[in-house]
Amino acid sequence: MKRALLGVTLLLTFFAAKPANATGTQQLLVQTTLGTPAIRLVCLLTGCQVSQSLTGSPNNFFLLSFPGSANITSLESILQNIGGILNVTVVGGSENPVGNRYIVRTTGGLLNLPLLCKLGLCSTIQSIDGAGNQLFLLTGPSSQSPNLILSILEDLPGVVDAELDQIINVSTGGAQATTPPPSLVNTTPVQYYGSTAWSGYVNQPATELINLAQAQQEFNVSGAGIIADIDTGVDPNHPVLVPVLLQGYDFTRNQPGGSEMNDLPAGTPAPESPCVNCTPGQVNQHSIAMVDQHSIAMVDQPGYQDFGHGTMVAGILHLVAPTAKLMPLKAFAPDGTGNLSNILRAIYYASQNNVNIVNMSFDMTSPSQELATAINAGEKNGIVFVASAGNDGEMEMVYPAGLANVLGVASTNYQDQRSSFSNYGDQIVWVAAPGEAVVTTYPFGTYAAGWGTSFSAPMVSGGVDLIETVKPAVSEMQAAYAIGQAQYLLAIGMGNGRIDLFRALAASGQQPGGL
Numbered sequence: 001m002k003r004a005l006l007g008v009t010l011l012l013t014f015f016a017a018k019p020a021n022a023t024g025t026q027q028l029l030v031q032t033t034l035g036t037p038a039i040r041l042v043c044l045l046t047g048c049q050v051s052q053s054l055t056g057s058p059n060n061f062f063l064l065s066f067p068g069s070a071n072i073t074s075l076e077s078i079l080q081n082i083g084g085i086l087n088v089t090v091v092g093g094s095e096n097p098v099g100n101r102y103i104v105r106t107t108g109g110l111l112n113l114p115l116l117c118k119l120g121l122c123s124t125i126q127s128i129d130g131a132g133n134q135l136f137l138l139t140g141p142s143s144q145s146p147n148l149i150l151s152i153l154e155d156l157p158g159v160v161d162a163e164l165d166q167i168i169n170v171s172t173g174g175a176q177a178t179t180p181p182p183s184l185v186n187t188t189p190v191q192y193y194g195s196t197a198w199s200g201y202v203n204q205p206a207t208e209l210i211n212l213a214q215a216q217q218e219f220n221v222s223g224a225g226i227i228a229d230i231d232t233g234v235d236p237n238h239p240v241l242v243p244v245l246l247q248g249y250d251f252t253r254n255q256p257g258g259s260e261m262n263d264l265p266a267g268t269p270a271p272e273s274p275c276v277n278c279t280p281g282q283v284n285q286h287s288i289a290m291v292d293q294h295s296i297a298m299v300d301q302p303g304y305q306d307f308g309h310g311t312m313v314a315g316i317l318h319l320v321a322p323t324a325k326l327m328p329l330k331a332f333a334p335d336g337t338g339n340l341s342n343i344l345r346a347i348y349y350a351s352q353n354n355v356n357i358v359n360m361s362f363d364m365t366s367p368s369q370e371l372a373t374a375i376n377a378g379e380k381n382g383i384v385f386v387a388s389a390g391n392d393g394e395m396e397m398v399y400p401a402g403l404a405n406v407l408g409v410a411s412t413n414y415q416d417q418r419s420s421f422s423n424y425g426d427q428i429v430w431v432a433a434p435g436e437a438v439v440t441t442y443p444f445g446t447y448a449a450g451w452g453t454s455f456s457a458p459m460v461s462g463g464v465d466l467i468e469t470v471k472p473a474v475s476e477m478q479a480a481y482a483i484g485q486a487q488y489l490l491a492i493g494m495g496n497g498r499i500d501l502f503r504a505l506a507a508s509g510q511q512p513g514g515l
Contacts, residue, residue, distance in 0.1 A: 099142020173391025223321025233260030258328025315441030320462025411435025
């Protein structure tokens, strides 16, 4: 073996003697089962230097520096044919542009992750799980193969698993706003648990269908504890929401406060006055709002496809559980895109900040081990997770709704039929809730109607909060049983049926008449 290695390295010297056009230093990253002495022999014969070394299990990694005159392509090719060398990669220059993001779990903090960055394979290390100190985000150069980086990470001592970060869209599929419902233009002011709101918001068909008022009145419940919403943020000055909003956090900017108003162009006026005389206008694919033409034109620009989504979801949470506190956790941009890593950060933030329920009005088709791990950890801390089933109109597997300890929610119309856009299937749907023309809050202190499973999920999250009001510290299994006492639906794949909050509270063991 030693003789073969010596022969190959002598051959390397011949090829390396042919100059290339490069100037300065060139680098190769070598993944190998060979030890340091053998690699140093390669460098002795070829004129390279071992710039960095990383002892892994079962493989080792060496960063080799060659003169700029060396024929790096030939060196790379021949090194790959040496027994014991598993992979050879040209390492990019010092600019190290970020091209990929990696979610890495370790058993003891950062360990060797900073050394990996010194090898030129990552540029940033950020904690994902807060005080847990076991989950980190690495950003890597676009010049390197993600498979290579994942392979290296998996070989590092103390690394449990690693996966690519994902881009997720908060609003996908075919949910389409149609005709503005009559409730949207019912602007008569009414009192609702300490706030003045539109009657069309408080007394809309969706609340009647799920028996909200009957449940609140006969069981004397209006919500308690904290519901977190992982979304685009919220309008923190909306008059209806102000009394119950907590500060939250913006993971897209790494700063306290979950405001989506920060996404508006600088200097944009943001009056908080309902536009009672406005004509309803479509502000995106799935929403019609009571805003003026200037506001419609502003949010109709590229990059604002899902502006207001979080405020709309928050409004439904408040409608169902009006005295529960709401914690906006902003993980999505106004165009609806967000990183899985920020969703994970939001889940761990909720787990460490006394949240009772987490609403997740988004879905993705690719599974994530770390998403499942984060939700498992949250469940152990007493959190109940609720997620939308998605809007592709398909029987397909989506996450997080498809996880066993998440309550997945499909959408129905007011005739108790499955919405044409709603995903279905018992693997992802536990219950259904109205998801067409649901009237809710919208930025600028006004209101909108929304279509999509995104607006079905918060009805269930709010319902679970009412259950927790009468049965504190309810487990996910107990909440699932109670909310599952629903109205049977003829449509296939709709789980236990359309929610009925009066039945759910009765099933929790509480008798009508109050706490």
